[in-house]
Amino acid sequence: MHFELLAGAGIVFAAGVLQGTFALPMKYARGWNHENIWLVFTFTGLVATPWLLTLATVPHLGEVYGLSPIRAISAIVGFGALWGIGATLTGLGLSRLGIGLGLSILIGLSASVGSLVPILVLTPEMLKTHQGHVFLIGSAVMLLGIGVAARAGALRDAGQLREGDGPSSRGAFATGLLLCVCSGLLSGTLNFSYAFGTEVLRHAREMGASAAWASNAIAAPATSGGFLANLLYCGYKLMRNKSTRLYWPAGTRWNWGLGASMGVLWFAGLALYGFGASHMGSLGANLGWTLLMGTIVLTSNASGYISGEWSGAGRRPRLILGAGLAIILFALCILAMAQAA
Secondary structure (H helix, E strand, O other), rough: HHHHHHHHHHHHHHHHHHHHHHHHHHHOOOOOOOHHHHHHHHHHHHHHHHHHHHHHHHOOHHHHHHHHOOOHHHHHHHHHHHHHHHHHHHHHHHHHOOOHHHHHHHHHHHHHHHHHHHHHOHHHHHHHOOOHHHHHHHHHHHHHHHHHHHHHHHHHHHHHHOOOOOOOOOOOHHHHHHHHHHHHHHOOHHHHHHHOOOHHHHHHHOOOOOOOOHHHHHHHHHHHHHHHHHHHHHHHHHHOOOHHHOOOHHHHHHHHHHHHHHHHHHHHHHHHEEEEEEEOHHHHHHHHHHHHHHHHHHHHHHHHHHHOOOOOOOOOHHHHHHHHHHHHHHHHHHHHHHOOO
């Protein structure tokens, strides 16, 4: 059991690394607009990879959906579509704030919203209990950490602007922050697909899917719903900017691989988390979740730092960022304690 716990934790850690670095290839795409690479990423990560894995791991998939109520499947796809709107905003926000700071804000808000809203909708009476109070405290601490990290980003961009290598306008940071906040609020809705998809999960298990992979029956339709929102946005931008032609020049062929790698990294992290958490037993739901979120925060900031997002920022913004990240990680621990209570 001890070895299985460590193995599960190692898999969850690897999942966090993949999710924390999935956006890094976007920095190296040359000759494409944002909508070009984002559409390749979302199709690979939200449609192709999820359905291939689900078909391989969930037996009798057609019967699973046939036995499940329409309302459950509709809820899975609907909440997935809301999450997809958040995913669209994610790409826009990360392009302005950077991978590290942007994902930290997203993870923080997503963790808080994903924990609190199901309670408010399904079991509001829980907020009057000790567990509910811990959830509220964790969410308040999370907002504090996000505020501190955002302050570090504002100081960073102000310093870079003075040196001439920052954003093109002073409104770029504020716009990016707003996009990431909205994205973080919507990103928690993916948890609702799982909360309202328990009947699909039950039928998948009855049809022979293992505990580690049964949730793929929910993940695939949920992420496909998310792709619809991204398809609409990218399609609109492709037509408006006439950027469909950018897909074909010989010098941009490498970009297809970069976009596809983003999708594989992102979904591989999601799939590995479910697999690793199942091997952690009863600790998977709280300790595994905290390890995943914390690893994403640290890895995304490390990749952003290495790729030069904080170059020329100065010592003070970096120290403030470190304090903000520490508070966010502390808040994740509080929310994990609430889940375990």
